[in-house]
Amino acid sequence: MIALIQASTYFQVVSLAAMADAGLLPPADRRILVLANGSQMPEITTALPDYPGFAALAARFDGVVDLADLLWPRRCGQFNPRGEELALFEKLLRHRWNLGSEQVSLVLESIQVNPAQALARIFFDAPISVHSDGLMSYGPTRNKLPLHMLQRLRETIHIDLVPGLEPMLLLEHPVQRKVLKLESLAAIFSELAAAVDPASLNLPQDGALVVGQYLGSLGILDTAKELELHQGMLLAARDAGARSVVFKPHPSSGPTAALQLRARAESLGLDFQILQTDLLAETVITLMKPLAVISCFSTALLSAKNMLGVPVIAVGTSExxxxxSPYQNSNRIPLSIVHAQLVQGVSSPAASDSVDELTPLLRAVAYCMQYQNLPELRDEAAEFLSVNYLRFEQHFKRRRIAALELPPSWAHPRRSGRVIPGAAFGRKIQRRVLRLSSRSLAKVARTLQETSTRVSR
Structure with a gap:
């Protein structure tokens, strides 16, 4: 058995190495790491094999292949072979990756999109495991998966970023859950940090680390609002007592935003350093031991807090x-987790001294996001909202709960004293069915009448 293990980011390579060390990857005679660079601009970003420490991480596997090199100039996300091409691509990949005729298993990420789906279609009989390195695994599956994939799903492997929280990825399908404990991941980051000379980074003492997020490219915020968000992070650093700020921009962001932030930091009396490095935020945190890590809803906030024991501050989550938008945006669950835990003070499910409030909150949000795929969560969502809406109303949009006819009814937006017409999906469908039934009955009545007339004649 040969396991093809797909990774599209450097963080995934790190997490897969930790999964290999912890014995969580499916058994195989050979394990081949399949690099599938998921960058929107791979031409101007660092190639995965060029990241610091990559060789040591890759040594956990029996081989490394690069799907991006094979597909160039097309990107990995564009890999979507037609049905009649699948057998041809299987022969090509088996030849180029030296797979021979051996049975293959797949360890994939982002199972709802390509290239993961393309690989699952090409190796049509391979059992499938799904690995996840971030907060999105705690959210619901975005799209319905085809039957030929559902029948082969075996397990998910996720990092315990929120201790004790059960993922909702593939909740609608019976799969085994494997959990990578944070201690195993922390060991990998210690290994990576040990290979770096701290003096080469010139990191300040008693400084705050601001982790930038590239929300503009995703259409979540415009450029002005994104800059305002990052400026709010500088204010949070000053209020936390930091005298200097290290800003780690998102790899895909341009230099303009960072230069504008420098001017703002200087006006606040803060020393400002732009950290241009391919090191992951967790490696920088391990080396820097900052006064605080500040971001919006970056995964680094929870890995810093729960894995590295560093104080964290979330900025702008409420707004x-x-x-x-739309409500079903895949970033909603990560955002809700960060806001609930770091702003509202909701404990992780593993906390022994408190009631688990996070799980029912996220299940209610998940139902509102994917109500068609998760109808079994409706009663839970209704019960949660009827009791907890006032406390957690920021996680829900009033139009959404009105459209789904969820409580509390007094929170539904109204126009001229009436609920917005056409908002309730169920009633809309019901009216259509009734109209069709009325037309059908009228047609039957006319036919019977015409038949009766002909018989009487």
Whole structure:
């Protein structure tokens, strides 16, 4: 058995190495790491094999292949072979990756999109495991998966970023859940940090680390609002007592935003350093031991807090919960987790001294996001909202709960004293069915009448 293990980001390579060390990857005679660069601009970003420490991480596997090199100039996300091409691509990949005729298993990420789906279609009889490195695994599956994939799903492997929280990815399908404990991941980051000379980064003492997010490219915020969000992070750093700020921009962001932030930091009396490095935020945190890590809803906030024990500050989550559109945006669950835990003080499910409030909150949000795929969560969502809406109303949009006819009814937006017409999906469908039934009955009545007339004649 040969396991093809797909990774599209450097963080995934790190997490897969930790999964290999922890014995969580499916058994195989050979494990081949399949690089599938998921960058929107791979031509101007660092190639995965060029990241610091990559060779040591890749040594956990029996081989490394690069799907991006094979597909160039097309990107990995554009890999969508036609049905009649699948057998041809299987022969090509088996030849180029030296797979021979051996049975293949797949360990994929982002199972709802290509290239993961393309690989699952090409190796049509391979059992499938799904790995996840971030907060999105706690959210619901975005799209319905085809039957030929559902029948082969075996398990998910996720990082325990929120201790004790059960993922909702593939909740609608019976799969085994494997959990990578944070101690195993922390060991990998310690290994990576040990290979770096701290002096080469010139990191300040008693400084705050601001982790930038590239929300403009995703259409979540415009450029002005994104800059305002990052400026809010500088204010949070000053209020936390930091005298200097290290800004780690998102790899896909341009230099303009960072230069504008420098001017703002200087006006606040803060020393400002732009950290241009391919090191992951967790490696920088391990080396820097900052006064605080500040971001919006970056995964680094929870890995810093729960894995590295560093104070964290979330900025702008309340506003972004309402800005995020459409409601089913995959970033909603990560955003809700960060806001609930770091702003509202909701404990992780594993906390022994408190009631688990996070799980029912996220299940209610998940139902509102994907009500068609998760109808079994409706009663839970209704019960949660009827009791907890006032406390957690920022996580829900009033139009959404009105459209789904969820409580509390007094929170539904109204126009001229009436609920917005056409908002309730169920009633709309019911009216259509009734109209069709009325037309059908009228047609039957006319036919019977014409038949009766002919018989009487």
């Amino acid at each position: 972004l919960l309402q800005e995020l």
